[in-house]
Structure formats: structure tokens, C-alpha cells
Amino acid sequence: MRRRAVAYLILTAVLWSTSGLLIKLISWQPLAILSGRSIVAAIVVAISLRGIVFRPTRLQVAGALSFVAAQLLYIAAIKLTTAANAIFLQYTAPVWVLLFGYWFLGERPQRVDWFAMLAIFAGLFLFFGDDLSAGGLVGNVLAIASGIALAALMVFMRTQREGSPAQTFLLGHLIGAVVGLPWLLRETFSPSNLAIVLFLGIIQMGLASILYSIGIKYVPALEATLILTLEPILNPVWVFLAIGETPGPLALAGAALVLGAVVARAIVSARAQT
Numbered sequence: 001m002r003r004r005a006v007a008y009l010i011l012t013a014v015l016w017s018t019s020g021l022l023i024k025l026i027s028w029q030p031l032a033i034l035s036g037r038s039i040v041a042a043i044v045v046a047i048s049l050r051g052i053v054f055r056p057t058r059l060q061v062a063g064a065l066s067f068v069a070a071q072l073l074y075i076a077a078i079k080l081t082t083a084a085n086a087i088f089l090q091y092t093a094p095v096w097v098l099l100f101g102y103w104f105l106g107e108r109p110q111r112v113d114w115f116a117m118l119a120i121f122a123g124l125f126l127f128f129g130d131d132l133s134a135g136g137l138v139g140n141v142l143a144i145a146s147g148i149a150l151a152a153l154m155v156f157m158r159t160q161r162e163g164s165p166a167q168t169f170l171l172g173h174l175i176g177a178v179v180g181l182p183w184l185l186r187e188t189f190s191p192s193n194l195a196i197v198l199f200l201g202i203i204q205m206g207l208a209s210i211l212y213s214i215g216i217k218y219v220p221a222l223e224a225t226l227i228l229t230l231e232p233i234l235n236p237v238w239v240f241l242a243i244g245e246t247p248g249p250l251a252l253a254g255a256a257l258v259l260g261a262v263v264a265r266a267i268v269s270a271r272a273q274t
Contacts, residue, residue: 005218006266008211009227015208017234019200021242026196030075032187033197035180040201041209042173045166048210052164060168063156066149067172068179073146081139084128087232089143091124094225096151101221104155112268113222119261120229126254127233151225157213158221166213173209226265233258 023033056064070090077086094117101107125132157165187193216224233255 002218005215006227008215009219009224010230010262010266012208012212012215013228013230014234015204015211016228017231018204018238020235021238022196022200022204024239026193027190028187028193028197029183030078031180032183033180033200034071034075034176035178035184036187036197037200037205038173038176038180040198041206042170042177044202044206045170045173045209049164049166049170052167054167054170056167056171059156059159060171063153063160063165063168064171064175066152066156067169068175070146070149070153071176072179073142073149077139077143077146079139081136081143082133084132085136085140086143086146088124088128088132089140090147090150091229091232092144093147093150093154094120094222094229096148097154097222097225100151100155101158105158105221107158107220107222109222112265113226116226116261116265120226120258123254123257123259123261124229124232126257127251129250129254154216154221154225157216158224161217164213165216166210169209169213173205223265227262229258230262 023030026033028036074086074090077090098109098113098117102109153168157168160168212224219227236251236255
């Protein structure tokens, strides 16, 4: 089951990564997208939970708030700093997961985790290096806060490995739907916008939430977070396939380094379980 869980987490990263291109194609404001996507995703997750009594616990509420906070802080960071800064700093999440996971879950990092983390950070630096800047202090701080919120979500989800982590996502989607609703009601519901929001809600976030909820039950929080660093690397792949925007050689080297580190970590974990 562990190998399947790792595959689910990799697929989650692939699905999450499609948001970059699709959000570029839709004409809505970010909070309207958050609300529309969340409404559809909540329906998808609720269907997957049919027959399960939904009684949110304090940990699930905390996880849901962390989920929404990570999205809102990232949106705010994008407005105040470069996209590269926001993505790079948000994906300092593994550092915070390492600390939170040790304190609250008792999950000690292995030596391979340290090597994988260093390789991933080096790869992300190469990948975004040309676009990183020292400006936008407030935006950079918000991006780091988004990474902390993302790490908190991972840990809160992991604490529910004996329960139903998907309920955390359901609650988070419901909160996101309400938060962005005033902006959603002002938007134009054209066929193209509706099609994109339906894909974002059903596939990019809804299905991904279900897959992640299963995977996190069998994979430590830190390893899960390292796997999800594939998301920012895969984002430009969809842009390249759709509009032919080609990454530079340093970006390609960085992507290869991140991919190699994630694959190597997964192989070591698989061997350790056999």
C-alpha cells in the first residue's frame, strides 16, 4: 500500500501543477477562482465521503484553516513579490514540516531526507534563479508564511492517519468557497471560464484532495512534502506544452535535480519497506 500511496502523492503533485496554466487562461480574480474551484471541489470530496458522518474535530478545523491560509497568503504574496520568489519561499515548507513533524508527530528525519532536501532546494534555486529577487519584503514574508501554513496542513493531515483526512479538505474547501464568494458573484460566467473552473474543482483540486488524503495516511509528513515539490517544477511543463514557452538550461538542470531527488527518496523508502 505504501508504494501506491507514494504514487497517489506524485499524481497529486501532477494535478496541482496544472493550476498555473489554467489560472493564466481564466479571466476571473484570484479570490473568485478560489471560491468557484472550492465549491466544485467540496462537492467532489463530499461525494467521496458519502456514508461517513462529518463531525469536524479541532485538528480538522486547524488543518482546514491552514489549507485556506496557505492559499490566501500565496495569492497575497504573488501580488507583492515576484512569482518566482513566492513559489520558492512557499516551498520552504519541508523545513517547517521537519520541525513540526518532529515536535508533534515524533517523526524523525532520516539521513536520506536531509540529502533529498538539500538537493531539492538547490534544484529549486537553479529553476527559479533567473527570476528571484531581493525586493518585495512584505510579499516574501507572506510567501514564507504560506509555506508555514502548508507545512501545518501536512502535519494536521498526518495526525489523522487513523481517521478520515479528506474531511479536512472538505471543510477547507467550504471555507474557501465562502471567503471568495463576494468576488465570485461579480464575475462573468462564460463557457470557457466555467469549463476551466470545473476542471480546477473536479480534477485539479477535488480528485487531488482525495488522492492526497489517502497517500498521507501511509507516508510520513516530510516525505510527502518533498514529493509535492514536484508541483512547481511541473507547472512550466504544461505552459510549454500549451504555448511553447521553453525553460532555460539552468531551469532544466534544476528540474532534473528536483525530480532526481524525489525519485531517489521514493526508491530508498520502497527498499526500506521490503
